Amino acid sequence: MKKIIAVTGCPTGIAHTFMAEEALKNAAKKLSVEIKVETNGASGVENAIQPADLVDIAGVIIAADKDVLPDRFNGLPVIEVPVKEAIHHPAELINKVINGEAPIRKGESTTSTEIIEKESLGRQIYKHLMSGVSNMLPFVVAGGILIAVSFLWGIYSADPNSAEYNATAAMLMKIGQQAFSIMVPVFTAYIAFSISGRPGMVAGFVGGLLANATGAGFLGGIIAGFAVIAIIYLAGVLLTWRRARQFVAAEKATALQQSQIAS
Template identity: 60%
Template structure:
């Protein structure tokens, strides 16, 4: 009997760690189960190990473990299992076994014929979860394309502060031409945050025609003051406007397909997104400002509560939906000039890998040599704001380890807010220390939270593990 062949695609919003961890987990599981697998990764550098038409044709099934658009249309007619990227890391054996056992439903693209019938599945029970994941995937497709603009632009703006807070102002005595250059260029990158977010949410829903309309909708939201929230609404509105147009114009002759894509969709779509967004701008802007004001007030009046919430969100799924919600809120507040919120978010994101790193150092005899090596790498990951390095350790017993990580992250965030630290850069970890206001207090907060978490985790490992030889 010939070996089963599976193809897979992995992708996460940041495209840094989850993407490749899921790919590696699937490869290891495939080897254990005697299955051939080829995994395509959608990281920040683009698509790597791309699947060819021949790969897909020869495959017995497809696994998509992604929180962003990976073009599933090409898998039409193939048994396909589609899950969040975290499931690719945690349950790769289960996913591959689903393909082997014939439990995967056949993927059908609307409007395309297929002679294959779907395998029995619990699709009806899972429809609500699938719908939620689809919406999340569209949103995260926007976030993943937005992040490089936020990080690149935000770090350049932060670097301009090295010359003085007002060094980019020609009227101020601390004015410096290079600081002004950094702030102007960085500001351009940062200002594209909302349009790019909206464009690629719409692109995930309706491909290129949606991207065009979404970008205009995002510009309207940005210029109207509706901000990040307005960008999300514009992205989804633009995507489904194009889906509606595609339905209404589907009976036009095939010879007019070029006219539809280059003329009708952009002209009618841009007109309609303007008609939708214009009356919504005032209430969305009001809601956006209210949310920002509320978060700012909680930040100053109840830093304990805010730090607890932010720390728990960042430590709970380490790069997943809750973590991303806190991080994206921080970037949105940065755009509004609030530098305090992101300080707590960054501290809470840096802490989990440092908890692991410190625990494997202090309690080294209770970890295997492989875990110690991974722990050393977590020093680098933590210092550069890459939270996901803690996931393999948490996955071994999430019921115990996740609360420890959340507790340590919450301590780091709470102390950061109590010290009033300001972080003007949306990413970079300790690399951006020169531009952090209260850098010593920030590092101290992170180290305290990490040390507390490491001791708790180390004591837990001491209790359950026999000393490694």
Template identity: 55%
Template sequence: MKKIIAVTSCPTGIAHTYMASESLEEAAKKMDVDIKVETQGSVGVENELSDQDIKDADAVIIAADTNVSKDRFGGKYIVEVAVADAIDDAESLINRAIEGSEKGETSDVDSNLYSQVDEEKSKRKEKRQGPYKHLMTGVSFMLPFVVAGGLAIALSFVFGINAAEQEGTLAAALMQIGGSSAFALMVPILAGYIAFSIADRPGIAPGMIGGMLASNLGAGFLGGIIAGFLAGYLTQWLKENIKLPKNLQGLMPVLVLPFLSSLIVGLLMIYLIGPPVEGIMNGLESWLNSMTGTNAVLLGLILGAMMAFDMGGPVNKAAYTFGVGLLGSQIYEPMAAIMAAGMTPPLGLALATTLFKNRFNRQEIEAGKPAWFMGISFITEGAIPFAAADPIRVIPSIMTGSAITGALSMLFGVGLKAPHGGIFVLPIPNVVTNLGFYALAIIVGTVITALMLRVLKPKLAE
């Protein structure tokens, strides 16, 4: 029996979402096709598709008039139509999905480094549950704002480090786009989508309002994280405990939940949470700004080792989130150490597979070639396939190289104003302070990683 999965969603998330779902289910029953339909309605996601559902499916139908992410359906044949098409002619959609999946059955499975990285990231995603999952949802939605804003700010420095202070200039406009707009949205977006991950759509408004209050009160990204979790769990609790008559249920997601949760979260942020968190953030910023010598090196060492420890996993993301959060406070040194240390693992492995071929099998040597590009692009996950094959030797090697890179970056006082981009943002004037020493830190870490692999990995038989 063929298995189809589907997602239905309309802008209001009320009538058409569920009508399309019902139409697909009835048509599938008539055609003897197994189907599971996820609805993304006004109350959030219902009948959510699991990773196993997606894995077992032959094809996917997306009947939506809203933006539905297709990332999780990689490798599947997708039929994407308006929600009305599923209501009007569900049978033809199911036939299209089945025919498309049958035509694609003979395609080869890509086994290069990129597909191995995607597979490992999918496995990690399956394990993410609870608060970590919610935090990473917030971070993933925040990152485009941070990257776009950071690059806009970086471009403003092309005209001079203080050029943005002159009103009416292009530099001032770029700074307004990046600093006054994109970075101003960073904490509210983080908080809003943490709350969204917990309580679906009703959590977005209280989460973003709490995040904006955190920014305005000086509580920074730490206050935003607290506001996001508070708004999410509070909204979810209200959703489960407030019971309205059936004819008034439509008021819950658009009126009752956002209003009550925003009111409670806002008052708590202003009177209870904001002031002490502001004190913590001010203390952290003062400590980081005054950090020199041994303390700076130690921080770089720790951040560097964290970036390599799990190559895109929870520890890596914790270090990266820490660096990104400090950009809003104009503290740029940790971000420099973090990006350099994140580039080093794939670069070190690529160098090792080039210089010490007798330590690697043919597949690993081939995987080393794209690892060069992943390294210079700040995609730490490029090291995952090597670490998965030989964790005992590879992980200590890349952690050593990244820790030394992070320590050297902090020792040299390197600052980085762009939160991503690898070497491609380094040529922009004034984005990196002490560019020569920054390149030296990355090179040293790369070479040390390769030499560690040379020492730890045994020769393979011819």
């Protein structure tokens, strides 16, 4: 029996993630294929893929609209599609993998020939945005619930000048507002994280704070998130330039020492 693994994930991590899992499992059962499916849902990663799972497999199906750490499958036959493809066409995806039609994912591999499946620019932008949205949602939900609960004491219960004022309601309102206030920074940070990994996360978060402070909102946050590409590139150029200068200085010092010894 052939064996494959799959990873599913959607921005909200509530419905499509698990619908895709169910569809793939049902299709694999009908095709007599062994499958393990990792889900990246709202509650985190479940049924995580382990290194031992990557041994003797026909390939990998990544059906996700957010970052699910695909680099761990570098060098393996991998099909990467939107999560809806796994819901509507699971059998086709499985057949492609077991028939050897999946391209080898770019990365370190002992395989001499690699076929790189390139994503369109629009698709890449969409995935980066969805990464920001999915990580921002918990703050939206938590903040909204806390603000809604504060209204149980009255519409103006958080206003100290109102007769309806209640200290508990005011506290809940304050916490909810604070959760809302970091929506844009978190959104921007995870756009940057999706693009450039951990090095870009801090720059993205600070960019989101600046977007909040200037009133630029989500549009400013999106611009700040994607501006991280330029920031990381410039940082790399500056580091390369500095190392080059240090190398030249070291060479000059070595040459001077050798000339002094020779004389």
